[in-house]
Amino acid sequence: MKHPILMPVLSDTMATGRLTQWVKSIGAKVSKGDAVAEVETDKAVLEVEAFSDGYLAGPLAPVDQDIPVKQVIGYLADTAEEAASAGQTAPADPAPASEAPPVSPPPKPSLPAEPFPTPPVAAEPSPAAPAEPVPVPQAFPGGPSEGHAASPYARALAFDLGIDMAQVVPGPDGKVQAPEIVAALIAPAQPPLNYGPPYRLEAPTKSREAVARTMMAASATPSFRVTARLPIRELQHQAASRQVSLTVALSKACAFTIQAYPRFNAVWTNGGLALRDRIDVGIAVEAQDSLITPVLRDAGGKSLADLQSAWKDLLSQTKSARLGPKDYSGATFYLSNLGVYPVVRQFDAVVPLGASAILAVAAMDSDGSAECTLTCDHRVVFGADAAHFLTHLASQLATPDSLW
């Protein structure tokens, strides 16, 4: 018997996954729980585990392609013979381009340089729009060859609105319908590349895509910034002597300040302000050509020693791209510390969805203080709140003994 292995659903938002590699090869004996493949989701690389003992059998899905969740990516056979006799090629679906051998294919090439696909209906809104409400079919840009399957109405709409079908991101079912055209319409304009130098397209990594998506969503937040000079030398000094990272100590100081001004732990929702008691601090970290925010849970309640050990775990998981949604989601306050770069005098950050404020900490001056900018959601807190917050934080940092 061969049992299908499915592309797992590893997070709420995961619609597709990309196999980064098959850890086992066809015919290999695997035990229940063994990793057989690695999957890149929108945030992390996670393992696909064998659900029972058996032998890995083909056809195996190709690596480096987006595969819808719950689609068959390979098989587990009960016997070695079955595994050996099973097909070696990729499962029927993923695309005709899946000629790559199932195991260790050549690295995915960048998309070839090609002129930007120009729709027959160019950017200028055609004044000679068809008079008839139902446009004639042959006028539509492209047919099945042009990317994803699209409903007739979606194509008609794209034609009327002058939207290039090649630029439209398909829906969860891989098809383009009217909502996708509307999304393309309200999406930010594409940069005009037609007359510039030749260019290559590099497919964004899953995590870069996720960052782009969340930043776009966050850009709708009405925010304001307040900058203060905060004394951090004493904190840095004490943290170093206790072998605690300055970032962790800053998180703790922020958490104590939030306890004094709990509005900073709330978030705006359509239903009202969501108030939270526990303070979870998300910390911006550079990770593999991208950005991720591991979360220190209960930064107000836990001791600095506990926080430091949690932070160490999070960092090592970040390095190996093993962070799961429970590790990087749900922060109530954010911290971004560029203080390790001495040239950075001042900067500000974007408030991620789910929180109301983010503190951007620049490098320390010779006088022992750093420019810190608090970016806030103006629906939740106001300028005076931010001033109170920073004042309280300043005194917290000046006399950090209460943190320990």
Add this chain to the structure above:
Amino acid sequence: MDEDLFYWQAVNIALDRAMEEDPDVFVMGEDVGLYGGTYRATENLMAKYGELRVRDTPISENSFTGLGVGAAMTGLRPVIEIMTVNFALLALDSIVNLAAKIPFMSGGQFPVPLTIRMPGGVAKQLGAQHSQRLEHTLMNVPGLRIAVPFTPQDAYGQLRQAIRSDDPIIVLEHDLLYFSKGAVDLDAKAPPMHRAIVRRPGTDITCAAYSLMVAEALAAAETLKESGISMEVIDLRSLSPIDWNCLQQSVEKTHHMIIAEEDSGFAGAGAELAATVQERCFYSLDAPVSRVAGMNIPIPFNAALESAAIPHAADIVLAARKMLLERSQTS
């Protein structure tokens, strides 16, 4: 002046008024006289108009339907009642070869102003042979017009129009509608017999239905409202001809269409609707037209299986949600 009437009462009053106004109108069928009709549609007519104009027949559908065709050719306006559409299979020669063809083959010299009434639908555990819906068979006969009234008002109005018309007209009633109740204005000016009516306006999806399925579609629309889906419900009222303009207008607004039919989906009325709607509205459709239809099986006698073999409001809700909210990741 509206009064609340049962569907069967509306049919009964339509027959009564037609006979009162026109001495050429007469009623014929099994148990229409003394018994007053299986669903009481001809109640009291024999007492009022006598045996000559309200004629009980033997069990001989092809013969009495043929008799009706002959009477119509001589200028009378017969209203034939066939006890259920299932028995119309025996009368198909009279309906298809005579009623539908004679006006055409005589070059219009012999109009056939014949009305054939019959219930056609799944009732309650009448078994496979008495639960058929044969609209597909009748729709495929050029020369016939088919009315499918859903409300008591239409049962009254469309029957009056059918009797006045010079064409052979089938009025398909539904076993389970005879005891539904609704306001009837006997003096209202009825819309043209083939005109579809929007029973509930909506903006997101169009549901075309007829006869009893309109009730299911309306219930589904109410449920969908809770999910924020606004479903327009169109009561077709006529299956031949079909009011394509009404459907087209709706689909050009909603871009999505569901067809609800009790009949088996295969080669049924919904197939014709889906085909023509895509011909007329292809560039307005944002998703394939979806048919919510009876299963392609003889209707089981077992009540649970019988119910499972035909669509209900929940099935329409499911189809609409699938089309609008739950675009699957694999299909």
